Amino acid sequence: MWYKTGTINLTANNATVTGTGTAWADAKFGVMSGMILLAPDNKLYEVKQVNSNTSLTLNSNYAGSTASGQSYAIITTYEGDISQFSARFAAMLTFFQGSRNDTVSWFTGSGDMTFTKDDGTTLIVPTLSKIQTDSISTTKTSDQFVNSKILFSRPLRLSSGIDSVNYIPPSQGSWVTWNRISGTGATDIINHRGNGGGGFRFWNTDGTTINALATLNGGDATFNQYAPVGATALTHRFLDYSSVEKGAIISNPTDGSMRIRWNGTAYSMECRTDGLVSIPKGHVISTAMSTPQEVTDVIGSNSAPITFRGADYAGFDKPNNYTIGTWYGFSVAPTIGNSLGTGVERGKPVFYVNARTGITYALNGLYVGSSPVITAGQYGIGGVAVPLPLDTVLDDLKTKPTGKYGVNANGIGMPRAGVAYCLDWTFTSNANGGHGTLLASAIITAPSSYDEVYRNTLRNGVWQGWVKLWDGNTLSNPMQVGDAGVGAYTPVTVAAPDGVGANQFFRFGTNTTNAPTAGPWAGIMGGYDGASRFQMAWAMGGAAVDLRTRVRSSTGGHSAWQTIWHTGNTTVDANGFLKKASPIARLSSNPEKMSEEFLDGFTLSGLAAVNGEAAGVTAERVSVGVYKVTGSLGFALEGWNIEVPQDVNGNRLCFVATEAAEDGTITVKVSKRRFDIDTAAIVAGDPMDIPEGRWIDLRLEMPPVEEVQSELEPESHEGEMASE
Structure with a gap:
């Protein structure tokens, strides 16, 4: 057997061992001379002498390091010495006899009794009879009463019993149970109101005065919180497990304003006493009303304006992503009374939308980016051209913005006297006196020789003079794109190569008589005059460069087609x-x-x-x-x-x-x-x-290769010139 009670303290190179919580001198535990101590250094030492319950001496000095509060073990098994056995046995009989007498007295006595402990100290305890009289039974089912206040120094645990689920208290009072609704694991506080109104009240006191903190009324389940005298805020805080605030609701009991705080203390929404709400950033609307019918169903006959989320869309067919719903219209009005523009008054709209007519109005103008929006008729656009005075037409235009203007007949500096003009003015820069271009179109009754268009350029503030512009009315026989094969993909098709032909880009179709070969050709023709001419043609449809030329004499005969040598042949x-x-x-x-x-x-x-x-x-x-x-x-x-x-x-x-x-x-x-x-x-x-x-x-001689010619477009005689 082993004795291990308590802990020991040892000093290096010292034979004395002291104990804490030990009873080495009590013979019944068998710690005697000759017993073996298993010390903290894992070595065995022989006990030389037991000095007291907390001191003994070893036969040899302790060889380990100085240590305190260490666990240990002493072998107490009988080893054959009858005197030791007798001493231990006698001590045990005496101990058990005394313990038996104390036990009998505890069971049969009344009031309190005194016990002597192993270390000689005494302990006063109530007898069983007194305990039974003062204790609360765990088996009784009837009410048991405690006359004094009860102070629990440890947590009170409630567990589910056979009557916990769906439990209803039988008498008036405050009741606490657990797991009343099965499976919830919740603590249930039940108020049996009897004939009263019921509910819950929370109080705060310093032992002298008492104040109501809050009530939860039983009739209408309203929760009331009371502000102490002089308090400026009633606060409901929401904290994490580290007691750090994550949000709060704060009411001012003096003026009735309210604040809702979230993201710790970063953001607050102020509900003001004037009925307005101030938010820190903005509001996000998650649920959409995507169709006109949804808006109609929600609004009904209510005339109050709303803002809501519509479809992820921009257009007139259905509510847009963010929409203002209004019974009549919405506007923008200044709230400041100073630094106002022309016609602007505090509180009066400077911009509004009539939701019934679909028309938008602005008091002093609109801008797209940094540029103003031109209204109908402004600068003669979308309305009547702006008239200019006869004697200062050109001088006035130097400072006019781009637009449409007009001047009556006999305007000073106009292209022709006696003619009224429509003026199309483009103002390009106001640097160095101004730059721009002016087109003047005569306002006449057709047909008229005055039906002309002129251009004048303003350069560095100086008009450069009128230049007549040619058009179908003033220019005879103009050359158009495609004429003579110029400016178009398809040149003029020449069906008779031996004709004279004008100076032009031409083409010979396949199987054209007097062409260099039967294949398609394209080239240019020209000459010294109408008799002495030349033709130069390139073979089309393949990748090889084959270039031929010939000339026509002044008497009308053509030379043979000659091949032009180049790096390809x-x-x-x-x-x-x-x-x-x-x-x-x-x-x-x-x-x-x-x-x-x-x-x-x-x-x-x-x-x-x-x-x-x-x-x-x-x-x-x-x-x-x-x-x-x-x-x-x-x-x-x-x-x-x-x-x-x-x-x-x-x-x-x-x-x-x-x-x-x-x-x-x-x-x-x-x-x-x-x-x-x-x-x-x-x-x-x-x-x-x-x-x-x-x-x-x-x-070398190479194997024959079939040359794939590209498909030429069908011949068109559009723009074809007849050969002379």
């Missing part, structure tokens, strides 16, 4: 000579070391640069001096097919031999030039690569 060979182009491949040994002209009009493909007609041809180096060219049908069937690079004296820089396979693959073999004595001819020597920076021209 000619090429410059390796030695700088111009040659007729066809599929060309420029074969080199190292394209990276070629000059820029190597790719002029050509595209790199392997070791070869190819023009557009040779697209798909490529070349590679097989070995020193041996190159393979693929992608064609071989060399051109007619005309030249190879050009070898030469020096400035016309001497070839290498010897070239070629082979063409049936599949069109061309093998080019390049060698050094060697003079053969037997034949007195230049023959192939040792293989070599094409000289650096030079190339060999190969003219």
Whole structure:
């Protein structure tokens, strides 16, 4: 067995142990000399001597660190010493005999009795008889009365009993129960009002005077809160668990105003004594009335104005996102009496909308952005033009805003005397005396030679003079967009190319006689006069540039169509000579070391640069001096097919031999030039690569490609000019 009651205090290198709450000297607990102490340092020490209930001495000094209030354990199991056993047993018999006598006295006596505790102190307790007399029974079901006030020093717990659910108190009084409505777990306070009005009253007192705080009336369930004398606010605060205010309702008991506060103390809505409400930011309306019928149903016959949320919409068909509902109209009126504009009076509207007629009115004008809205008739717009005086027309206009004006006949400075004019004035700037343009249209009875329009420009405050504007009435034979093929996509269609024709942009349709070919063509024609003419035409519908030209002699005969040479149908060979182009491949040994002209009009493909007609041809180096060219049908069937690079004296820089396979693959073999004595001819020597920076021209035969011509629009003879 172990003795572990209380705690101990030990000092390093000291044999004395003191205890708190211990009873080591009580023999019945078996703490004696020779017992073993399990100390806080987890070592075992032999008890040398028990000095008192709170002190003992060890056979050896305590080896651990000084400590206090430590738990411990002493082995008290009998180990074979009969004298120890006898002492402990006798002590226990004495203890139990005394305890038995005290117990019998407690059960049979009355009043109070005194107990002696193990540590020698006494304890006065009521006997069982006295307890039964003074206690409240937990089993009685009848009323039990307590004559004195009851003070609970611990929380009072109410739990559900067999009668808690739907409980109704049987007699008048104040009752507290729990979980009256099953499953709510709520504390229920019930007032049995008897014959009275009932309700609840809350009071506050300092022990001398008492004041009513609030009442909850039983008849109409009204809640009343009473302000103490001199109080300026009745406050209902809403706090979080840290007692931080999250909101409040505050009433002023003096003047009757009210404040609603939220978001802590950040925002307050003031309900003023004059009936107005002041809010800190604005109001947000969440539920919408989206149709006219909903508005009608809610308003009914009430004439009071409202604001409400409509549909997410802007327009006249239904209420808009934010709407003002009014019986007649709404207005904007100034509340200040000073710094007012013309005609503005305090309290009188400066802007209003008549909700019955749908008309909006503004006292002194409207602006869109920073610009004023022009009213009908202002500056002659939307009404009658503003008349100007005859003798100062042009001077007055220098300061007039843009608008429509008029002047009667014989106005000073007008284009013609005796004519009235409508003036269209555009004022562009008032800097440096003013800038703008003025159009003057004669007001006449048609037909009239005075039916003219003039323009005058104001520059730096100086009128620049009248300029007549040409129109269909004053300009004969004007040229329009599309005439002579100018300014339009479709030029003039010429059906007879051998005619003279005016200077124009033209086109020949397909199968036009005397055109360069049967395909479509477009071009320009002109000449020195009506006899000596020229035509230049481009083939249309394909991607190849084919340009032809011819001339007409003064006697009427046309030359044949001639083809114009250009970079698309000619090429410059390796030695700088111009040659007729066809599929060309420029074969080199190292394209990276070629000059820029190597790719002029050509595209790199392997070791070869190819023009557009040779697209798909490529070349590679097989070995020193041996190159393979693929992608064609071989060399051109007619005309030249190879050009070898030469020096400035016309001497070839290498010897070239070629082979063409049936599949069109061309093998080019390049060698050094060697003079053969037997034949007195230049023959192939040792293989070599094409000289650096030079190339060999190969003219090829390419597979036929079907050329897809774009669809030309159908011919139209609109604007066609007949050939002479």
